[in-house]
Amino acid sequence: MTLQNLILLATALFVIGLTGLLIRKTALGLFLAIEIMFNAANLLFVVFARMHQQTVGQAFVFIILAVAAAEAAVGISLTLAIMRRQGTLDIDEMKQLKW
Amino acid sequence: MTELPPLADIAFYLLAGMALATALAAVLHKSLVIAALNLVLMMLSLAGIFLLLAAPFLAALQVIVYSGAIMVLFIFAIMLLNAPEDRAGHKVSNGRKLGAAIAGLGFFAAIANGVLRNPTCAQSLRYWPVGSDNLGDPGVVSRVLLEQLAVPFEIVSLLLTVAMIGAVMLAKRNLAESPASAEPS
16 A cells, blocks of 8 residues: 555545546535545645644544535535426526626 | 465455446446446445555445435435436537547546556555554544634535535425426527
């Protein structure tokens, strides 16, 4: 288990999440992709906490976990409200804010 | 004489491969329910990697909060919104897929280039139980959280309260107008 492998694993996960963010068209699919990116960032925090023998990195992951939970709750209820109002989850049709 | 790699090495590569495969499936599968279930598997394998990296507390949190609470919320929303299929998925143009692949591969190549050239990154980390480090014990993490990071900790609790109230407000029916008369203009 070298540092290299772990960083490459986290980067690969982040890139997979990024690609998913770009190719999904359903709002809920985007949330799934964002969760993958959150997890990649968490993994990097834990890896570097291990490398430097510092617990602060792990405490940060705790905070990121809470932020991710808040993001999921607000994001899903936003999606629910948009679905009620417009009857669609396709992100290309959500362009009310586009000027 | 061939030597078997240590068991922990096998566990690490197995978990890493599983995380990558399930993440790919979560992004590419047409059915959102299957994608979400794959994401649960990815989070479980990351919890295993956290264990190897001396973070038992975070591994437990990952299982309880991520693959427990958050993913249940997601699956609930997918079922509730009746969106088990990425129906719009077939409309994604090839140019968009190509662009996403190029962006992803370029990003990965840029970071991998830097990581592979950096000699610091070649060091290997010991598996957790061997050195018996306690940097990830619940007591140690909580001490850092409540002493050094007390202010961010309180801000996060405020954020969670605000998010909860916001979620209830947003998801409430009949906020300003009845949903039937809401015309997208």
